[in-house]
Amino acid sequence: xxxxxxxxxxxxxxxxxxxxxxxxxxxxxxxxxxxxxxxxxxxxxxxxxxxxxxxxxxxxxxxxxxxxxxxxxxxxxxxxxxxxxxxxxxxxxxxxxxxxxxxxxxxxxxxxxxxxxxxxxxxxxxxxxxxxxxxxxxxxxxxxxxxxxxxxxxxx
Numbered sequence: 001x002x003x004x005x006x007x008x009x010x011x012x013x014x015x016x017x018x019x020x021x022x023x024x025x026x027x028x029x030x031x032x033x034x035x036x037x038x039x040x041x042x043x044x045x046x047x048x049x050x051x052x053x054x055x056x057x058x059x060x061x062x063x064x065x066x067x068x069x070x071x072x073x074x075x076x077x078x079x080x081x082x083x084x085x086x087x088x089x090x091x092x093x094x095x096x097x098x099x100x101x102x103x104x105x106x107x108x109x110x111x112x113x114x115x116x117x118x119x120x121x122x123x124x125x126x127x128x129x130x131x132x133x134x135x136x137x138x139x140x141x142x143x144x145x146x147x148x149x150x151x152x153x154x155x156x
Contacts, residue, residue: 027051030093032142033068033115034127034150035061043068044150046142048089052081056148077147085145092141093118095134112152114139127152 027050035043041060045068048054059073081089097119112127116135123135130136143150 029118030089030138031117032139033113034139034152035113037111037113041072042151043070044148045070046146048081048086052083052086054079054081054145054147056146056150058148058150075148079147081145085141088141089138092134092138096123096138097121099134 028047029050030046030048032046032048033043034046040063043059043061045057045061046055055078056076057070057073058075060071062069062071096116114123114125114127114135116123116125116138125135127139131140143152
């Protein structure tokens with residue numbers, strides 16, 4: 001009887017943990033799209049929510065990267081961030097929101113583009129640019145904490 005009770009508890013915990021990111025999450029605070037210039041089959045979409053949920057999807061999108069629609073999802077992962085990581089992302093978000101919107105001026109072949117949407121502002125830049133700014137720091141933090149490795153490889 002005790003053995004069956006323990007098995008039931010363990011199964012309940014496993015099922016609840018597995019459903020953690022499946023429930024409807026609200027309060028998206030940030031969305032970051034990372035993709036190679038002109039290539040839509042290797043797009044990463046990161047969504048961060050006010051409650052600490054961190055979702056990442058990898059796959060192929062249509063050519064409209066401003067409104068992400070996945071044609072094929074290769075991988076999806078979801079975690080709950082620890083409070084320190086969430087606080088750091090929120091601090092960087094505040095710094096970014098104090099700036100004006102901008103978009104990159106030139107197309108850089110062979111680079112990885114970043115589109116960061118937060119607080120009704122959109123920022124578009126290349127990976128590796130602005131490394132010492134809140135933009136570069138937020139991308140670095142996303143790369144550090146993601147449960148799905150983002151493969152930003154060179155195209156040489």
